[in-house]
Amino acid sequence: MATKIATGDHSFFTAGMAALAGLMFGLDIGVISGALDFIGKAFGAGDDAKEWIVSSMMFGAAVGALAAGVLSFRLGRKISLILGAILFVIGSLFCAAAWSVESLIIARVVLGLAIGIATFTAPLYISEIAPPEKRGSMISTYQLMITIGILAAFISDTLFSYSGAWRWMLGIVAVPGALFLIGVIRLPNSPRWLLMRGKTREAREVLTQLRGNKQRVDAEYNEIEEQLRRPQAGWSLFRENSNFRRSVFLGVVLQVVQQFTGMNVVMYYAPRIFQAAGFQGHMALWGTAIVGLVNVLATFIAIGFVDRWGRRPVLLTGFVVMFIGMGVLGYMLHIGTTTLPAQIFAVVMLLIFITGFAMSAGPLIWVLCSEVQPTKGRDFGIAASTLTNWVANFIVGITFLSMLNGFGSGITFGIYAALNLLFIFFTIFFVPETKGVTLERIESNLMAGKPLRNIGA
Incomplete structure (x- = not known):
């Protein structure tokens, strides 16, 4: 019950x-x-x-x-x-x-x-x-x-x-x-899941508890039933339809892009980065807390501008900011941060990088991954991109310290800067603008074979 x-x-x-x-x-x-x-x-x-x-x-x-x-x-x-x-x-x-x-x-x-x-x-x-x-x-x-x-x-x-x-x-x-x-x-249980399992009475009860208004309950109940008549066919659609394979490809690559910006390197190893910049002990940990605060505040930029500017402009701006922040940070660590002004400048560049991620790739990759998948394959497409996110996350986490020890901090961060430069071009050539476009229109353009960057047109 x-x-x-x-x-x-x-x-x-x-x-x-x-x-x-x-x-x-x-x-x-x-x-x-x-x-x-x-x-x-x-x-x-x-x-x-x-x-x-x-x-x-x-x-x-x-x-x-x-x-x-x-x-x-x-x-x-x-x-x-x-x-x-x-x-x-x-x-x-x-x-x-x-x-x-x-x-x-x-x-x-x-x-x-x-x-x-x-x-x-x-x-x-x-x-x-x-x-x-x-x-x-x-x-x-x-x-x-x-x-x-x-x-x-x-x-x-x-x-x-x-x-x-x-x-x-x-x-x-x-x-x-x-x-x-x-x-x-x-x-309560999800009304959609209850209907999927044939528990119609419980589904209507939950909707009544959640919505209250009978007219609204009836409309939503009928809408869910109509959607469930079009069952998911993710794997068969993936095998048979090259256009769906393109949307899955886009979702998977977007998640790889998000992880290889280097953001989670900062999240997992922030104290080590601050130590490389010349800060030790509790100073490195308080610096890490500042990173977390900037990450929170910059997320409001995405919330405020994504529906005004659109996905592509915000993403492009974010990747440019991340490229500059990570590139300058890598250069500073390469030449050495032996003075207090140099150490502070390196930290500022790190915070600029954090701002670029939190305002763009952090939230928007998830938005895009859900928007570009067609209805019949949405569960499969989102599952594929979510799994990719964690696999890419694992790769980043397990290689960073080895790269740091093998290449040095300057070259390591330079590699991540170069990847962010590459992601600018990926966004230009492959990422669609989906602001204000219905999911049905995106799906129609995708299945019509339009280039990925134009499926939001």
Whole structure:
């Protein structure tokens, strides 16, 4: 039986769930950066082991995201989120209790499973249960809370660093996991999933609780039924239709682009970057907290301008800013930052890079990946791009310290700067402008064989 909630409470519960899902995702991205040096000292871990500690979560997330599609279909969105929340709490506490590098890696894989399930299922659930007029703002809240979670993790790490309490750094994030678990237990099942399973009476009951107005309930119920008459055919469509393969290709490459900007390198290894710039100890960790704050604030630029300027102009601006910020930072680290003004200038360039990402590739890649997939293949296309995100994330996380040790900081950041320059040209030649264009029009242009950059025309 669906969980009953008051008609007026649906916005509170849905927004709360979105915020907590995004928050715990952000916490896990950010929390490892401040704990890594303390973990290295506690277990005698070198850079190779640190790379595996960082990247093991992304491996687990890739597996979790892959499994989430099956889980959310068979068990439902709500049960999948409950499972993700339970794994999140277990994984966080397991990380805090780790007794070796190997046990910590296993714990991070468990945590990754939770994150993979949540990051796939939470936006899907929100889109299916939120009223249409609030859907965009709730998805935006989810993205914003990811950045707030990263900032909270950086600040928490900095405060715990004074006592070297790395176990508290990793374990404290079980708290939002527990809150998330309590929240999703009180939420109803998705009406769409209930209809997919033939539970028509429960679906109508949930819609009545969520919307209240009978005319609106009937209209939405009929719309869902009509959409479900066009079942997903992702794999067969991928095999048979070259135009659909183009949209999947675009979604996959966009996620690779997002990860290879170098942003998550900064998120996972920020204290190490500040040390390379000449800042040590607590100064490096407070610098990391500033990175998190800039990341939050710059996200509002994307929210404010994406529907005014359009996707392509914002993305192009972001990649130019990232190219300049990362390129100058790499040059400064190459020649050395031996004076305080040089160190401050290097940090400013890093913050400029962060601003470029948070205002563009951070939120907009997810928007584009959902917009360019046709209706019959949307689940398959989004699943493919989400899996790619975590695989690319894993590759970035497991190679950065090796590149830093092998090439030096200047060349390493120079490589990421060159990639951002390449992404400018990728955006020009392949990324469509989808501002104000209906999904139906985008799909029609795609299936008509128009060039990818013109499918939003």
